[in-house]
Amino acid sequence: MKKLLAATILTPALLIANPGLAEAPDFPTPAPVAYLTDLSTGAVLFSKDADRRMPPASMAKMMTVYVAFDMLKKGEIKLGQKFDVRPETWQRWHGPAAGSTMFLSTGEQVSVENLLKGIVTLSGNDACVVLAEGISGTEPAFTSRMNEAAKQLGLTNSHFGTSNGWPDNGVTFVTARDLAKLAAATIQNFPDYYKKFYSLPSFTWGKTLGAGADITQQNRDPLLGRVAGADGLKTGHTEEAGYGFTGSATQNGRRLVMVMAGLTSSNQRMEESVKFMNWGFRSWQAKPIAAKGRKIETAEVQLGDAATVGLVAPTNLTVTLPAGAAPALSGKVVYDGPIKAPIKAGQHIADLVISSPDLPEQRLPLVAESDVGEAGFFGRAWAGLTGLFGG
Numbered sequence: 001m002k003k004l005l006a007a008t009i010l011t012p013a014l015l016i017a018n019p020g021l022a023e024a025p026d027f028p029t030p031a032p033v034a035y036l037t038d039l040s041t042g043a044v045l046f047s048k049d050a051d052r053r054m055p056p057a058s059m060a061k062m063m064t065v066y067v068a069f070d071m072l073k074k075g076e077i078k079l080g081q082k083f084d085v086r087p088e089t090w091q092r093w094h095g096p097a098a099g100s101t102m103f104l105s106t107g108e109q110v111s112v113e114n115l116l117k118g119i120v121t122l123s124g125n126d127a128c129v130v131l132a133e134g135i136s137g138t139e140p141a142f143t144s145r146m147n148e149a150a151k152q153l154g155l156t157n158s159h160f161g162t163s164n165g166w167p168d169n170g171v172t173f174v175t176a177r178d179l180a181k182l183a184a185a186t187i188q189n190f191p192d193y194y195k196k197f198y199s200l201p202s203f204t205w206g207k208t209l210g211a212g213a214d215i216t217q218q219n220r221d222p223l224l225g226r227v228a229g230a231d232g233l234k235t236g237h238t239e240e241a242g243y244g245f246t247g248s249a250t251q252n253g254r255r256l257v258m259v260m261a262g263l264t265s266s267n268q269r270m271e272e273s274v275k276f277m278n279w280g281f282r283s284w285q286a287k288p289i290a291a292k293g294r295k296i297e298t299a300e301v302q303l304g305d306a307a308t309v310g311l312v313a314p315t316n317l318t319v320t321l322p323a324g325a326a327p328a329l330s331g332k333v334v335y336d337g338p339i340k341a342p343i344k345a346g347q348h349i350a351d352l353v354i355s356s357p358d359l360p361e362q363r364l365p366l367v368a369e370s371d372v373g374e375a376g377f378f379g380r381a382w383a384g385l386t387g388l389f390g391g
Contacts (some may be wrong), residue, residue: 010039010281020033023358024279025048025180025322025323026277028274029048029272030264031048031240032048032052033050033259034046034258035258035259036277037256037257038091038280041286042362042363042364043319045256046359047176047177051176052175053157054175055294056236059245060160060165061119062234063146064142066136067135067146069186070129072193073190073193074111079112080107081093083128083133085108085109088190096384102119102122103205103207104126110127112134117197120198120200120232121200121219123167123220128162128163129164130308131163148159148255148295153181155173155182157173158179160172160180167238168204177259177260180258184257185247195231198231199231199326201218202218203217220235222247222270222274227249227277230277231250236261237266242264243264244262244263247259252286254281258276258280277308284320284321284324285320286319286323289364291316292311294313296313299311299337300337301319302337302339304340304341305373305375308310309343311335312369314323314346314348317352317356333351333352335350341375342372344371346368349367351356352364352366368381
């Protein structure tokens with residue numbers, strides 16, 4: 001069952017002083033779709049049509065990269081592993097009509113590492129398809145992997161029909177909220193790969209015709225070099241989708257993830273993205289709620305060698321509030337309970353939900369304070385009897 005503890009758990013030591021109402025600040029933007037969330041607290045700072053289904057353009061490549069990162073982490077592929085550029089793939093994905101390119105050559109063998117750099121930094125449509133075919137044999141087989149990963153991540157309003165986001169008559173669609181979830185999962189699940197690939201300022205691959213000079217292309221990320229702490233993720237543009245961007249940056253321990261879509265030019269995308277991210281950091285602030293290790297509540301345990309387990313803060317917990325505001329806060333602990341043993345210390349088993357008038361709800365993780373083993377035979381028998389007779 002869903003166990004809700006009363007919304008009185010925030011003791012005076014946890015409450016923000018000088019309580020009062022705090023209205024969320026507004027951000028005027030011409031972007032038809034915009035979404036901003038603070039990963040440090042889970043707070044949604046801004047949402048404009050965030051659940052509208054839309055074509056992602058090259059932002060779909062984030063899912064291709066996510067699948068590759070997951071396979072690398074599991075040892076199913078290696079960074080040094082090389083895939084062939086098939087003549088048919090080169091024929092389809094070279095030249096001006098094929099969009100952004102890594103400038104791969106037919107018959108070339110390219111490592112997974114370089115293909116990922118070509119996808120993330122150069123937005124290479126050719127690199128996506130070569131990687132997809134190298135991993136799964138065909139691009140449709142790879143997109144099945146993409147959709148399975150999307151399902152596991154809870155991207156309920158997204159579907160992928162291509163590895164690179166090329167227009168496909170509406171088969172491929174996403175929402176801003178789902179793109180933000182995908183970005184967060186990439187950052188949190190694969191921090192080392194994220195750091196290695198997503199903030200390269202440029203990448204060199206391919207040769208010019210005639211002179212045979214190296215081709216160096218700059219990263220299209222509009223935040224890099226313009227917003228402190230910016231380190232990803234992916235732009236997108238097609239005539240159908242307009243200009244979009246999913247980006248992230250960290251400042252003073254806060255990580256924000258933003259999505260904008262439907263803008264009219266690359267310059268407008270750059271200007272609006274920079275303003276949006278800076279607004280997120282300047283108009284909102286983090287306020288401490290509980291120090292790491294602090295016990296917030298206890299949870300009931302089922303069939304364990306202890307009847308309860310402490311719920312503690314896994315890190316220093318903070319909430320995101322409008323800058324300069326100190327609203328009254330209330331909180332409740334939420335978990336599916338009683339929680340079945342065994343339980344490991346540090347296991348995420350509950351959430352602390354913080355509420356305040358006129359502000360979005362924020363959900364912070366709580367973990368088990370200690371191990372709880374399974375009850376022995378007599379403990380399980382006694383639990384069965386008390387459950388039967390309501391004791």
